Amino acid sequence: MKTELITDTKIAEYDEDILKALKAAGRKLGGSSKPYIVGIRNEHGTIYRKADMGGLQQVIYLAERLEDLGFEDELLENDRPPKGWDSIFSREK
Secondary structure (H helix, E strand, C coil): EEEECCCCCCCCHHHHHHHHHHHHHHHHCCCCCCCCCEEEEEECCCEEEEEEEEHHHHHHHHHHHHCCCEEEEEECCCCCCCCCEEEEECCCC
């Protein structure tokens, strides 16, 4: 798993919690050879962080951790996710 900030976007106030969840998920076995691209939205609704996850198991673990922090995957029910993203997490409103 590797992560990076998106240029010219405001870092979320909760970024430290996001990094902890990403690091914990990155320690899990990936479970597939396909990398998954995950976006995290800040409190303004802009994707500010991108993470390349090592497989589906890491994404599932990340989703569980982020759900505990009040996030949901916007693309969970989407048959046609935006190009370049497998999951986009944002705080529930």
